[in-house]
Amino acid sequence: MSDARSTNYAPTLALTALTPIVWGSTYAITTEFLPPDRPLFTALMRALPAGLLLLALTRTLPHGQWVGRAAVLGVLNIGAFFPLLFLAAYRLPGGVAGVLGAVTPMFALGFAAVLLAETPTRRKILAGAIGVLGVSLVVLKGNAELDFVGVAAGFAGAASMGAGTVLTKKWGSPQGVGPLAIAGWQLTAGGLFIAPLALIIEGAPPVLDVDAIGGYLYLGIIGTAVAYWLxxxxxxxxxxxxxxxxxxxxxxxxxxIGWLALNQALTLLQVLGLVIALAGTVLGQLPPKPQPKLTDRQLVAA
Known part of the structure; x- marks a missing residue:
C-alpha cells in the first residue's frame, strides 16, 4: 500500500463505518414504524426510490457489460439482501436479527479466496471467529424467541451481502464512474427485481400513515442512498x-438501539458479546504483518 493510500486508510474506514452503524437502526425502524408483515414492500420502498434519486443526481447509466454486472450486483447487494433482511427483522427481535449479519465477514473471506484469490490470513480468520463468538453471546438472550425462518433469512442475507461486497471489489467501476452512480445502478436494479415479487406475493401496497412515511423516508435517504454511497x-x-x-x-x-429505545434487556453475557464483536471488528482492520526482506545471500541460497 502506498504512503498516500496508507494516509487515507483510517479516515476511509471511519467514514465507511458510519454505514453499518446506521444500518443497525433498520431493525428498530422496521418494527416500530413500518406496516407489519410487508418485508417485500418495505424492501422495495427502501431500494427503488433511493436508486432513482441517485440516477437523477448522477445522470449516468450502465452500458455494455456493466448492464449485466449492475443487475448481478443489484440482486446480491439489494434485491436478495433487502427482502431477507426485512424478513429476519419482522420475525426476530431487533438485536437478534441484527447480529446475524455479523457472519458476513466469514462469507466474505470465503468469497474473496475464490473470486479475488486472496488467501485468508490467520488474523482475518481469527477476527471472523471472534465476531461469530460475539454474535453467539448476544443471541443468547433469555426472553428471545428464535424463529427458524427468521434465522435462515438472516444467514442467507449475510451470504448474499458477502458475495456482493467481494464482487463489487472484483469488478470495480467503469472509467470515470464514481460510487454514487454505482450505488444508484445497484439500488435501481435491486428495486426492479423486488417490485414484481412484492406485487405477486404481498398484493397491493398498504395505506401508509405518517409514521410509516417518515420511516420510509429515513430508510430511503439516510439508510440507503447515503449509506450505500459511503x-x-x-x-x-x-x-x-x-x-x-x-x-x-x-x-x-x-x-x-434496542436497549436504549425499545427497552430490550441486555444481559452481562450479551454486553460481553458486544465487546467481543467490536474486538473482532478492530482485529479485522489491522494490516498484515510486513514480510522481512531477503538479503542478497538469502536470495542466492533460495
Missing amino acids: WFRGISRVPATSVAFLGLLSPVSAAV
Whole structure:
C-alpha cells in the first residue's frame, strides 16, 4: 500500500463505518414504524426510490457489460439482501436479527479466496471467529424467541451481502464512474427485481400513515442512498474483507438501539458479546504483518 493510500486508510474506514452503524437502526425502524408483515414492500420502498434519486443526481447509466454486472450486483447487494433482511427483522427481535449479519465477514473471506484469490490470513480468520463468538453471546438472550425462518433469512442475507461486497471489489467501476452512480445502478436494479415479487406475493401496497412515511423516508435517504454511497466508496478504496468486517458494527448498533429505545434487556453475557464483536471488528482492520526482506545471500541460497 502506498504512503498516500496508507494516509487515507483510517479516515476511509471511519467514514465507511458510519454505514453499518446506521444500518443497525433498520431493525428498530422496521418494527416500530413500518406496516407489519410487508418485508417485500418495505424492501422495495427502501431500494427503488433511493436508486432513482441517485440516477437523477448522477445522470449516468450502465452500458455494455456493466448492464449485466449492475443487475448481478443489484440482486446480491439489494434485491436478495433487502427482502431477507426485512424478513429476519419482522420475525426476530431487533438485536437478534441484527447480529446475524455479523457472519458476513466469514462469507466474505470465503468469497474473496475464490473470486479475488486472496488467501485468508490467520488474523482475518481469527477476527471472523471472534465476531461469530460475539454474535453467539448476544443471541443468547433469555426472553428471545428464535424463529427458524427468521434465522435462515438472516444467514442467507449475510451470504448474499458477502458475495456482493467481494464482487463489487472484483469488478470495480467503469472509467470515470464514481460510487454514487454505482450505488444508484445497484439500488435501481435491486428495486426492479423486488417490485414484481412484492406485487405477486404481498398484493397491493398498504395505506401508509405518517409514521410509516417518515420511516420510509429515513430508510430511503439516510439508510440507503447515503449509506450505500459511503459503503461502495469504501469498497473502492480499501480491501473488501476489511469493509466486510465493519458489518460487525451493525449488530452492535442494533443491540444498543434496542436497549436504549425499545427497552430490550441486555444481559452481562450479551454486553460481553458486544465487546467481543467490536474486538473482532478492530482485529479485522489491522494490516498484515510486513514480510522481512531477503538479503542478497538469502536470495542466492533460495
